[in-house]
Structures are given as C-alpha cells and as structure tokens.
Amino acid sequence: MSAPTALAASVERCFSASYAQARERFLAAATACRAELRSFGLEVRGAEGEALATDVALIGAEGAKAVLILSSATHGVEGFCGSACQLALMVDADLLARAARSGVALLLIHAINPYGFSWISRTNEDNIDLNRNAQDFGGALPANPGYAELHALLLPAAWPPDEANRHAVADHIARHGALGYRDAVSKGQYTHPDGLFFGGGARTASLRTLEQVLRTQAAAFAEIGWIDVHTGLGPWGHGEKIFAGRRDAEEVARARRWWGADVAVPFAGTSTSADITGHLASTIYAACPDARRTLMALEFGTVPFEEMVDALRGEAWLRQHPEAPPALAGAIRQTIRDAFYCDQPAWQGMVLGQSRLAILQALLGLAGPAD
Structure with missing residues (x-):
C-alpha cells in the first residue's frame, strides 16, 4: 500500500462522523488492545437518542512505572479530532510496542464531555466550559469585567447579527485590540450562565468523573504525562503545544525537553490561548499528589479566532431560541462543527502525524531518566 493510500485508510478509520460512531470504534479498538475498560454514563441522552458516557481504557498497566494520558472532547465538538488521535494510537502496533517496552501504561479518556460531542457543542449540557470549571467554588471566582461589557453584543436578539451589531463588535476590537478582545471573550467568566466560556457555579459531573479516573487509575504511577487534544485556535492544521501545568519553571522546562x-506558555504570553484558570488538567495536582506530572494541550488550528467566536455566538443564541427554524438551527450546528473540525484529508493527516510525534516524544520522556 502506497503512503497516500495508507494515510487515506488511516484517516477513514480514525475520524468518525458522529459521537456514536466514535464511541463504538473506541470501545472496539480498546477491546482489541485488551484494555481495562470503564464507562461513566450521563443521565442525559445524545442527539441520536444514544446513551452518553466517558469511556476510559487503560492499556499495559501491569508492571508499568509511568503512564501517558491521552484525552479527548474536553470541549465536546473537539472530540472528532481527539477521538481520532486515540483511535490512531490504538491501531499503531509500533507505538503500542514502544510503550510496552518502555514500561509506560496508556490511559485513554474518551469524550470527557460526551454531551457536547454528540450535540455538536463546545460546552456541556448546562452550557459550562469544562476547561474553566476546575475552580474552588467556595471562594472568590476570577472576575472578567471585559466579558460583562461584551455580553449583550455577543448574544444579540436576532441571528445572524445585523450590521449595527457587527459594527459595535468591530469597534470594541478596534478600541481594545485583538488580544484584549480574545482575553475578554475567552479567559472564562462566572457571571453569565447563558454566555460564552461560562465556567459554572459548581464542579460538573464530568469534572468529578475525571477526578475519579485520575485518583483510581493514574495516581499509583510515579511519572505521568498528559496530552489533552483540542481544536479551534491557531493556523489551519498546526498543532500548537500549549503548556498546561502549574506556573512552575521546572515543569515548563521539562515539557520543553519532551x-x-x-x-507555548499562556501565562508567559507566548500562546494563541488566553491565560485561563480553572483548566481541567489542573485537577491532576490534587488527584495524583505524589507523581511527577508533565502536561500539554495539543491545539489544532481550524479557522480564524473571530470566526470561531462567531460560531460560539450562534450556538449560544440557539440555546436561548430552541424555537428557531430547523434550517437556521442546522446551519448554526454546521458552523460550529466546521469551526472545530476540518473534514478534509490534508487537515486530518496533519493531525494524525503531529499527534503521533507528540505521543512518541512523551513516551521517550516518560521512559527516560529522572531529571
């Protein structure tokens, strides 16, 4: 089989058309790998009436001293990409053999936000962004006055927005700059439950599930690497490697060695991502306190930031207007899907190649000497 033909076959069997298909493929591949499987269901149903669950596959744990976590669909609709990376790993005999020889277990967490994956939404069933939800809700929450100023503009009365609304948003960007707009919109906010990047008022069921998985299936390992797959920011097809750990120079240095x-480091201003708090990966510090942890979000670019935000604006409007005509609702859902998943072989091939490299680098880092 030629290289282009092999790539096309790999793309076709890894990138799924729906959450239901992705879940079916994940469970089948994990079973073929003789993984230890666990499933954590949600009470709500999926877009096709299907059961929703976060499925977890642990591969090669016996005798392993380190574990690599690969997670998908923290932001539901981004699961088309993340699930494909997980499936590609489970059918990659060479990577599986390298992990086994290196004494590195693999912990694959499929569809952290299954609701969003199924319903083509970035947020969960309560419009909560899971990557802003890991907060101490007993204390003061981060303020984001910039978002409060924008909220009414971001969620207009009618969709699509009229020219006056678009002019007002453009004027805000002109006054505050592109980075000011990015931060106000996407850092996370805790005051507008119907808005964008809402972090919630309490820890979600999905976040509590993740914490349980980490405590019960990762905490026993002395070394932990974690790649959380995302989409939506950066140049088309480029996988930005975003440091996802604490503000710790040693952790940053180790991530760069791997x-x-x-x-890229958001708190140093070197990432396309805003410097957020409450991100999901931070749960590992309490769940796995004795391990050495090296964390990275792998973010694949899709569309320009303003287009991505417009897609999220449309989705937020649709949540407020379930009576919207079916044609308009369908168009909004398609726009969301296109903003976070590029259904094109070239983009998909770029994703699988960069994901494989990042996994290989993590395996080498986990197998190497302590530093």
Missing part, C-alpha cells in the same frame, strides 16, 4: 522549545 516536546520541544516551541511549547
């Missing part, structure tokens, strides 16, 4: 000097 994945390269181009690992």
